[in-house]
Amino acid sequence: MLLGALLVSLAAGCSTLDEMVDAGEPELAQASLALSPEAQQQRARALAHRPGTAALRAAYRRPASLPAEAAASLEIVSLGDKLFRSRELSRQRSISCLSCHEPRAAWSDLRARPVADNGVAMTRRSQTLYDMAWQSSFLWDGRQDSLESMVNGPIASPDIMGLPLDDMVARLQGLPDFVADFQKAYPEFGITPETVSHALSAFMRTLRSPATRFDRWVGGDDKALSPAELRGFQLFNGKANCFACHSGWRFTDEGFRDIGLPATSDRGRGKIKPQIESLAFAFKTPTLRGVADRPPYMHDGSVRSLEAVIEHYDRGGLRRPSLSPDMFPLGLSAQEKADLVAFMRTLSPGPGDARTASTAPTEEAQQP
């Protein structure tokens, strides 16, 4: 295994042990090796296996409750909810967190480029906030490793809400209802940048993706998915190779990959780890929970529909040294493409499903 890691890291352009250590195990594992078209075909055939239904159900079962670390008092979660929707957190009071993270769009929004408080469009697309409690790195390039450390970022950033944190504290101190809420939630600390980020984080950790028909199928209800949706799920885990990156109940391994979208000036993870070739143009694998509810797709919002997403994967992406070895032409038929799209739609709540993702804090948030 060590030898394998070494070979991969050499291929990834790391010349010293230090660089490899810096690169970290997960990133080494996904470093790109240029595969010949023949080797890719072979790989595709090898992947076209049919995992048993029981094994698939086990691999995609969602946890019953929030992780213990996500527990917070109702006062704190309610305060986080109120801060999240307050325009007081933006310099010109033009936007709140909610402006770019809306419940109806799975806590993302429906724009390729959201517009900041200063009227300028951002360079990347907003992300869904589903299942933050389970996530270990944040933003499209994973440059933040905790919610608490990142959430004041959007407030203070001149490119987003543009309100320096000192000004934010002063502003909130002038609003009697916030003063009272902070007093209840944090009697010892009151209003500080840390209590603001703590409350916002606690609120976001309650935003779980809703259980859907797919989860009922995982739970043993054979009739919950149509034959087309089931075929789509089999393709997802076989011939179409989606599971190589979108694995587990959140449909992400949280790895960083170049999937061969047309290059822009945004090098993603590659900007943070320039010494690793495979990370040029690499972005974090997004969850697919609620994916039908939040077009357009990709870090730059460049792909308009789920159908267009499948066309991209079917073509295999732009060949370049950083392209992930898990990307290759798939040779999907029109029926197979439609089945994959049908399957992805089952990850959004239907008419009969509850939309969790409470805008009001849930009892669940209270549980240890």
Ligand code: HEC
């Ligand atoms: C003007 C639009 C806009 C506003 C306002 C905004 N965000 Fe975001 N949010 C984004 C964009 C765009 C990204 C992705 C940025 C990137 O990857 O560089 C993002 C990413 C995030 C993420 C990372 C999610 C993940 O999966 O890693 C969190 C958490 C988040 N925002 C929380 C907030 C909070 C809390 C607020 C309010 C304090 C807020 N956002 C305000 C646009 C916005």
Ligand code: HEC
């Ligand atoms: C090599 C890893 C990999 C494979 C294989 C892969 N994906 Fe992705 N997927 C990603 C990454 C990384 C992104 C984000 C890319 C970006 O924004 O630059 C993504 C984005 C997406 C998106 C857009 C989601 C959003 O929030 O914008 C969808 C939908 C998607 N993939 C579905 C699929 C399907 C269906 C398959 C199989 C046909 C598949 N993926 C195969 C890694 C992969």
